């Protein structure tokens with residue numbers, strides 16, 4: 683197997699903020715758990731609970747990030763919150779997909795969800811943490827930080 687496991691924690695995912703990094707680690711761990719559940723074809727109730735746990739933890743995590751952003755007057759706050767809302771909507775669709783037809787929820791679906799989350803971490807959380815850690819140093823690149831999200 684030559685493909686890297688994107689859901690395994692990697693140094694590049696560490697953004698340099700203890701609380702946020704810890705929550706990201708926990709989310710990836712939950713995604714691996716869901717992947718394992720699907721790979722071993724456990725019952726659909728267990729899979730749905732696992733998926734719901736990911737949704738709940740992600741929403742709690744978004745709320746925590748939004749508190750941190752609001753508390754520090756992060757200039758990219760609105761764009762970042764919109765990205766969270768888009769991710770929330772995407773996850774809601776995945777839950778609906780599962781509920782409509784559990785068999786259609788596959789390892790590829792988990793990989794796609796993982797990609798959405800990892801993309802958000804690398805593209806949107808990274809500049810946020812940079813600002814949280816050094817608000818003055820990054821104020822000059824404000825324009826970049828508020829670039830619209832792809833999602």
Ligand SMILES: [Fe+2]
Nearest residue numbers: 747802806807
């Ligand atoms: Fe975020």
